[in-house]
Amino acid sequence: MLWVDKYRPKSLDKVLVHEDVAQNLKKLVTEQDCPHLLFYGPSGSGKKTLIMALLRQMFGASAEKVKVENKTWKVDAGSRTIDLELTTLSSSHHVELNPSDAGFQDRYIVQEIIKEMAKNRPIDVKGKKGFKVLVLNEVDKLSREAQHSLRRTMEKYSASCRLILCCDSSSKVTEAVRSRCLNVRISAPKEDQIVKVLEFIGKKEGLQLPPGFAARIAEKSGRSLRRAILSFETCRVQQYPFTNNQVIPPMDWEEYVSEIAADIMKEQSPKRLFQVRGKLYELLVNCIPPEVILKRLLHELLKKLDSELKHEVCHWAAYYEHSMRLGQKAIFHIEAFVAKFMSIYKGFLIATFG
Numbered sequence: 152m153l154w155v156d157k158y159r160p161k162s163l164d165k166v167l168v169h170e171d172v173a174q175n176l177k178k179l180v181t182e183q184d185c186p187h188l189l190f191y192g193p194s195g196s197g198k199k200t201l202i203m204a205l206l207r208q209m210f211g212a213s214a215e216k217v218k219v220e221n222k223t224w225k226v227d228a229g230s231r232t233i234d235l236e237l238t239t240l241s242s243s244h245h246v247e248l249n250p251s252d253a254g255f256q257d258r259y260i261v262q263e264i265i266k267e268m269a270k271n272r273p274i275d276v277k278g279k280k281g282f283k284v285l286v287l288n289e290v291d292k293l294s295r296e297a298q299h300s301l302r303r304t305m306e307k308y309s310a311s312c313r314l315i316l317c318c319d320s321s322s323k324v325t326e327a328v329r330s331r332c333l334n335v336r337i338s339a340p341k342e343d344q345i346v347k348v349l350e351f352i353g354k355k356e357g358l359q360l361p362p363g364f365a366a367r368i369a370e371k372s373g374r375s376l377r378r379a380i381l382s383f384e385t386c387r388v389q390q391y392p393f394t395n396n397q398v399i400p401p402m403d404w405e406e407y408v409s410e411i412a413a414d415i416m417k418e419q420s421p422k423r424l425f426q427v428r429g430k431l432y433e434l435l436v437n438c439i440p441p442e443v444i445l446k447r448l449l450h451e452l453l454k455k456l457d458s459e460l461k462h463e464v465c466h467w468a469a470y471y472e473h474s475m476r477l478g479q480k481a482i483f484h485i486e487a488f489v490a491k492f493m494s495i496y497k498g499f500l501i502a503t504f505g
Contacts, residue, residue, distance in 0.1 A: 153381070153384065154352055154356075154380050154381075154383070154384045155377055155380045155381055155384075158348075158351075158352055158355070158380070159200055159203075160200060160204060161203075161204060161207055161215075162204055162207070162208070163176055163177055163201075163204045163205065163208055165204075166197060166200055166201050166204050172201075172335060172337070176201075176205055176208075176335075177208065179333075180205070180208045180209050185209070185313055186313075186332065186333045187305055187309075187313055187314045187315070187316070187331055187332040187333070188205075188313075188314070188315045188316065188332055188333050188335060189290075189316040189317075189318070189321065189324065189328075189329060189332035189333070189334045189335065190202060190315065190316070190317050190318075190335050190337055191291075191317075191318050191319065191320060191321040191324075191334070191335075191336055191337070192319070192336055192337030192338055192339065193319060193338075193339045193374070193375070194319055194375060194377075195339070195372075195373075195374070195375025195376050195377040195378050195379075196337045196338060196339045196340065196374075196375070196376070197337060197340070197376060198317050198337050199288075199317065201337060202286060202315055202317060203215070205315075206242075206244065206245055206284060206286075209244070209284070210242075210244040210245075213242060213243060213244065214242050214244050214245060215242070216242055216243070217240050217241060217242045217247075218240075218241060218242075219238065219239075219240055220238070220239050220240075220241065221236065221237075221238050222236070222237060222238075222239065223235070223236045224236075224237065224263065224264050226259045226260075226262075226263045226264070227263065233256070233259065235253055235256060235259060235260060235264070237252065237253065237260065237264065238252070244283065244284060245283065245284040245285070245286060246283070246284075246285055246286070247285075247286040247287075247288070248260075248264075248285075248286075248287065248288070249287070249288040249289055250265070250287060250289075250290075250293060250297060251288075251289045251290075251292035251293055254479070255294065255479060257293050257294055257297040258294060258296040258297040258300050260297070261293070261297045261300040261301050261304060262300045262304075265285060265287075265301075265304050266304060266307075266308070282310075282311055282312055282313050283311065283312050283313075284312075284313050284314075284315055285312060285313070285314050285315070286314075286315045286317065287301075287314060287315070287316050287317065288317045288318075289317070289318060289319075290316045290317065290318045290324055290328070291318035291319060291320050291321070291322075291323035291324055292318075292323075295325065298324065298325045298327070298328050299325070299327070301314075301328055302325070302327045302328050302331065305328070305331050305332075306331070314332070316328070316332060321334060321336075323476075339374035339375065340374060340376050341374070342366070342369040342370060342374065343369075344376075345365075345368075345369040345372060345374070345376055345379045346365045346366050346369050348376060348379070348380070349365040349368060349369065349379060349380070349383050350365050352380065352383065353365070353383075356387075358387065358391070358393070359392060359393070360393060361393050361394065361395045361397075362395075363395075364393055364395070364397070365383075367399055368382050368383050368386070368399055371399045371401075378402075382399055382400070385400055386399065386400070404434060404437065404439050405447060407430065407433070407434060408434070408444065408447045408448055408451055409451050410430070411427055411430050411431070411448060411451075412448060412451035412452050412455065414426065414427055414430075415427060415452065415489060415492065415493065415496075416452070416455050416496070419493035419494075419496055419497040420493075423493075424486070424489060424490055424493065427486075427489055428482070428486050428489075431444065431482060431485055431486065431489075432482060435481060435482060441475060441481030441482075441484075441485060442472060442475065442476075444485060445468060445471065445472055445475070445484075445485055445488060446468075446472075448485070448488075448489075449464070449465070449468045452464065452492065453465075456496075457499070460495065460496070460499055463495060464492060464495065467488060467491045467492070467495070468488060471484045471485070471487055471488040471491070472484075474487075
């Protein structure tokens with residue numbers, strides 16, 4: 152088992168969030184009626200850990216007995232019936248799913264599948280809550296139509312179902328959905344908090360950490376606790392005993408993006424653009440979020456650029472990120488940014504060196 156799962160806190164008291172957040176959630180659980188909840192915050196801040204601790208607080212240890220199902224649903228889409236395949240994680244008290252996995256068909260997931268789940272009200276047993284909890288991930292990636300359907304579902308089935316929504320940015324969730332939830336912001340942990348967690352894991356695993364080693368991992372993590380723990384375990388696998396000058400390895404996908412940036416800088420041509428497209432596809436197929444790819448690619452390109460070009464390149468990166476959020480196929484927009492960059496950079500080289 153990975154350390155990130157092995158040492159995941161199981162109670163609200165031990166989750167790495169502000170004390171007020173944990174106390175207020177505890178208070179909600181003790182009350183008879185828990186509202187819909189929206190947890191938002193950066194990746195790796197502990198939103199999923201907090202949700203699982205909350206479910207355990209609500210329903211006891213049985214909330215952890217989950218099964219993974221890959222189910223095909225037949226959904227009525229007006230004049231035709233379509234098959235939608237969706238992976239769900241469920242216990243006897245809750246169901247977790249990611250409606251945005253269905254892409255542009257996400258509204259059917261919300262309209263039909265969630266309705267079906269919300270109708271099945273569990274029986275009150277030994278004082279347990281008489282409602283089922285639906286955990287929906289990445290709600291900020293849902294289409295407007297899906298979010299409108301979600302609002303209606305929240306209202307219609309509130310007697311038998313509670314929704315826990317999870318996303319990175321609440322600004323992309325419609326006001327209608329946000330206003331029907333208790334909004335809980337989960338901030339990224341500070342570096343010193345990450346250091347304490349790494350030192351705790353090191354102690355549990357019987358590892359000797361050189362002075363400042365945990366701090367270096369924390370600094371490279373970008374305040375993502377999940378990433379810090381994964382990096383720590385990678386270091387352990389690569390070399391132990393640890394040394395003072397041991398390199399903290401970057402993520403594989405980050406190295407790959409760095410290679411793509413180097414390719415773009417070496418040659419600006421249709422042939423190179425075609426090669427880069429293949430590598431971008433590789434990243435997307437391996438579930439690296441497109442906005443993360445674009446942001447990292449920009450970061451790598453800026454490191455190699457003259458200062459006079461940086462402003463223009465940042466402008467076009469923002470432009471294509473916005474168009475990517477409005478469009479469907481992420482590859483088109485990332486590739487368009489690469490093509491635009493090649494055009495700008497080639498023009499700059501010709502003007503400078505002739």
